[in-house]
Amino acid sequence: MIRPTCTPHRIIPPLRILRHYHPTPTRRTTAPNPSPPGLASQLLRKLPGGNTQTPTSHEGKPQPTPRGTKVPIAEQHKIHVSPQQQQQQQHHKEAAPSGSRISRVAERRRVRRKAKKERKKAERRTAAAGTGTGSAVPMGAGHGERSVSTEEARDRFEALLGEFRAGRTEHEHALAEAEAEAEDLDQPVVPEEVVQAVMEEMTMERDKSFGNTCAQGTLEAKKLSITGLVPDYEQPPVASLKRGLSRVLFNPTVHFLRDPHSLVYNFPPSLERIPPRETFAAHRLPGYVTASQDTDLAALARQHGLRYFGSTSTLTAALSQIYFLISGFRPVNTSGLSQAFADERNDFTAGAKLPAMLWVRHMGDGLYAVDNDKRWDVEENVLSDLGRVMEKMLTSDEKEMARFMTSSPESAVPEAERQQREAYHYSKARSLLMRSQLDCKDARLPGKGTFDIKTRAALVIRHDRANWEENSAYDIHKLTGLKESFEKEFYDMTRSAFLKYSMQVRIGNMDGIFVAYHNTARIFGFQYISLAEMDSILHGSPEMGAQAFKYAVALFETILDEATAIYPEQTFNLVLEAVKSTTTGGHLNIFVTPETPNEETPIVQFKLEVANKLEGSAVQGPVEFEKHPKRRGRVTWTMDYKLSRNHDTAAGKQRARDQLHAARNKIKNMAMLSLPAGKTKEDMERAEKTRSTETTRCTDDDTPLDPSRLEVKPVPSLPAVMLKWKEPDHHILRMREMAQQSGKGYRRRMAAVQGRKPVVYRDHS
Incomplete structure (x- = not known):
């Protein structure tokens, strides 16, 4: 087999979605805004200390962000919250006693959210059983654009963090912020296209560390x-x-x-x-x-x-x-x-x-x-x-x-x-x-x-x-x-x-x-x-x-x-x-690494x-050969x-x-x-x-053996x-x-x- 010389790395096609869920429509309170250019890049490059507030008018509606301003991912994609909802959230935060992890009110909310999630899971399983296939339908099939639920968004971001945790701590702040917003609102906050864009861009950035393809080809067992x-x-x-x-x-x-x-x-x-x-x-x-x-x-x-x-x-x-x-x-x-x-x-x-x-x-x-x-x-x-x-x-x-x-x-x-x-x-x-x-x-x-x-x-x-x-x-x-x-x-x-x-x-x-x-x-x-x-x-x-x-x-x-x-x-x-x-x-x-490495090697x-x-x-x-339709014959x-x-x-x-x-x-x-x-x-x-210092053995008459033996x-x-x-x-x-x-x-x-x-x-x- 001839090995090709190193050639410039080619970006792999977009990755498949982590999970497939049944396309249960999720209600939006407002229509989603088109994703701004460089959306995933803004997420990946968000630095601590940037602008953490989204400009709003006296009516409480979000205003356009000045060009060049760093906006947190949670602010870019969360659904608009009315002043009354904001006051209610602030009331819940103030209700928590000093030094405690969570108030009783927040605990009840958490229990209700968990029960709601379990009901949704049961509904999805029931829907899958009703189709007779039991397989999930790709997201967005026949339903147009949809949002990802809070649970789905959290699962996806946790998977991303696990994948890119090494050397990527600068992204954890943005991801944690988005997750915290989802927990507070209990509403779908991250559009599906954003999750996919983030996955693709993070993968491409990771692959930039491997810029040269040194060998590639196709193997056939025969x-x-x-x-x-x-x-x-x-x-x-x-x-x-x-x-x-x-x-x-x-x-x-x-x-x-x-x-x-x-x-x-x-x-x-x-x-x-x-x-x-x-x-x-x-x-x-x-x-x-x-x-x-x-x-x-x-x-x-x-x-x-x-x-x-x-x-x-x-x-x-x-x-x-x-x-x-x-x-x-x-x-x-x-x-x-x-x-x-x-x-x-x-x-x-x-x-x-x-x-x-x-x-x-x-x-x-x-x-x-x-x-x-x-x-x-x-x-x-x-x-x-x-x-x-x-x-x-x-x-x-x-x-x-x-x-x-x-x-x-x-x-x-x-x-x-x-x-x-x-x-x-x-x-x-x-x-x-x-x-x-x-x-x-x-x-x-x-x-x-x-x-x-x-x-x-x-x-x-x-x-x-x-x-x-x-x-x-x-x-x-x-x-x-x-x-x-x-x-x-x-x-x-x-x-x-x-x-x-x-x-x-x-x-x-x-x-x-x-x-x-x-x-x-x-x-x-x-x-x-x-x-x-x-x-x-x-x-x-x-x-x-x-x-x-x-x-x-x-x-x-x-x-x-x-x-x-x-x-x-x-x-x-x-x-x-x-x-x-x-x-x-x-x-x-x-x-x-060479035989005698050092810190600079x-x-x-x-x-x-x-x-x-x-x-x-x-x-x-x-x-899995055994699950292939041709399992009774030879599978290629x-x-x-x-x-x-x-x-x-x-x-x-x-x-x-x-x-x-x-x-x-x-x-x-x-x-x-x-x-x-x-x-x-x-x-x-x-x-x-004691074991490390024992380098000789003795014969029956207590004379040392030849070490070469x-x-x-x-x-x-x-x-x-x-x-x-x-x-x-x-x-x-x-x-x-x-x-x-x-x-x-x-x-x-x-x-x-x-x-x-x-x-x-x-x-x-």
Whole structure:
């Protein structure tokens, strides 16, 4: 694909209206005056201290405003109020006691207004039901010019404020003034054409910060391809499930490790208890190799003429942000869950929507490696450490597992085995090489038979990470329900992790994921989830999932092309964040900064916008293949995109800094943890210092190990995110109480079989 050079930015067509209401005629006391020239400009440029009074004659009628006089928006467009009405309003204001928020009279007026609004809403719903369609009619259709009601005007201005709040405080005075006038008059005060003009002009002014279109075009899924690559060297064999776990792969449901009713084990009892992480010698396993340190990956990219390469853990963060944009911020489908979740949220969690923080490292010869920016890593390493323990448990028998316990000598695992390379699958797009680690394989599964292993901690563990030891009392013993159930964990996983999991499976050309549910002390059960099932929940169909993945990869390549053109043959930091908008649908913010920035270093900001089409028709909102008339066949999804760069001006640079700062703050907020039970801030700070100074391990005879064998590597800089501690709020305290009560229930059930030999299910048929 040929990338066009930067061309002058073209103003986008007028935006669609935020909402559509039924055209119920609204009575005017006077005919509206034509909108004066520059109406929206006067609103946007209204400054405090301007003329706040509209000249009036002795009859109380408004007089023409002298040319050049700044008139508040509320004065320009409010309906004429008689002197008697003004006196009545003044009387209500004076009736309020000194120091009180509102008088009793005003309170009664507020209640009446609220009741009136509710009646109007009910009338609109009744009218919609009477049409038999239930869809709103565009404003002004068949009724000529009309005003917007007080409620509608307030909703629109609140939406505008939310959209343009950053760096636009000078407009809030005018908007607040118009809202206050609407509240006092309880009449329609803002004509529809004014709202539309304001929206268009504010959007155009915002877009002036992005004056250069650096890349644009149309994407078609059938013209994009992602294919596998086979390396020249021989790869190690892929592990397989042990201890009878393979039967989970061919029965699509949750499997209790131990039946909660009969307390009979469905799998070997040795799988139930998770070894404490301090008893597992994780350093005996092959270490994780980042993309920039993988010489084989770099050589494979050079061999096939690819400019960029990265691993799944890094790439999925960026691809997820792009997916949010191109899918129209589509929610997940929770209709397959029980009635208990009918009223639960179906959007992605805040953690899943965190901005992607990446390093793009120049490797020489025009080659770039994409790594995670570990300075912003807020993941709790306890869960990742225990994940490695459980992954080894699931793919090893008891004898093999014993070699990796600290109770066995260091010689139990030879050095050659520790240095052995993991098995990978490689995929390539136009200019991007993707690496995916292969966890497990069963030849009976479709395709190559490979799948990913995921260890999923219970909700109370993940939402209260620092208190994981005490919360490990939590028990899962039900299939469905809002508490102590596999369904609750599955629901939370769809919103927080399914998008990442599905992309990892696609990069690795795998069939699905094998999930082990646990509480850091015990494993509760297992479930196999195919890629087709994840697609149904995330995208509505596998067809949309496959096309969305292609589009996300293609757009990420375009972003990398433009970013490397800004800093050629340099290492730079890349931040991606999808921003949802009620007016434009949304866009992707992209920030590019050099490796060693300072206060004077300009932050280059790009903005990616897309326009989706299904079967040639424009799509507003989420992309939904399953609701299209041709859903039984293949739906054609095309996408127009435009990548713009901000102006190299003082205002543009400051805007980029402010928005990048806001994106980073979202990650910093995730590093605020609740203090564990019985601990103080001083205790946690001392523990953190102790962990940071531990740089060596000891063997069985207390002799230090060779540091080169450890997974401890020097870091280039201190982390940008430091853990901070706070007192647990009522939500956390309630969750901890739930965990303790759940643990008591588990102990009561276990008391019935205490002292008995465990019973393991065996098929004797």
